[in-house]
Amino acid sequence: MTPRQHRVVEALLSTPAVQALAKAPPTPGARLRITGNHGSSGTALVAALHEALPRQLFVVVVENPEAAARAEADMVALLGEPAARLFPQGEARFYGEETDPRIGGLRVEAVEALFSGSARVFVTTPRALQERVALPDRLARLRLELEVGDEIGFQLLVEELETMGYER
Incomplete structure (x- = not known):
């Protein structure tokens, strides 16, 4: 508002x-x-x-x-x-x-x-x-939040996204 x-x-x-x-x-x-x-x-x-x-x-x-x-x-x-x-x-x-x-x-x-x-x-x-x-209990698992300064390896990022249902 x-x-x-x-x-x-x-x-x-x-x-x-x-x-x-x-x-x-x-x-x-x-x-x-x-x-x-x-x-x-x-x-x-x-x-x-x-x-x-x-x-x-x-x-x-x-x-x-x-x-x-x-x-x-x-x-x-x-x-x-x-x-x-x-x-x-x-x-x-x-x-x-x-x-x-x-x-x-x-x-x-x-x-x-x-x-x-x-x-x-x-x-x-x-x-x-x-x-x-998607069912409400699954919503939290479908969100990946990254902030400036966060370091996450490329492979780990790919794995997280695949777990969330994204495909290569």
Whole structure:
């Protein structure tokens, strides 16, 4: 969250409709669909509600990966880096499983952020919500953190990555 609210978020928070929604948000498990939004107004509304209800979890479901990337970029611009996470869908493959480790990494980071509470806004697609994700107890083993000054041998690094499921 940014130290000072974005002007767009501030303006939305001053409207009666957003104030009413913030005072009486949907109940847990309920779904709220807001239509008629143009451009980034939908994501701006979610950003404003996030500011008004900081403990609430928001899931923004958009139609395709491109729209998800745009919505996440909007959220980051309005709320700052740690507040929003993209939960991408896997690549469509007709001959095997997903092989791009970047997508798997982004998914793991999003789930970690969900469980740790470090992000409260998630942007995804319907297909991504249908796909399986690594079990929570396996998430910690899928992360390798290296810092500046750490010395790790190349062979050990390769072995660690292979243990995590990466292939040469």
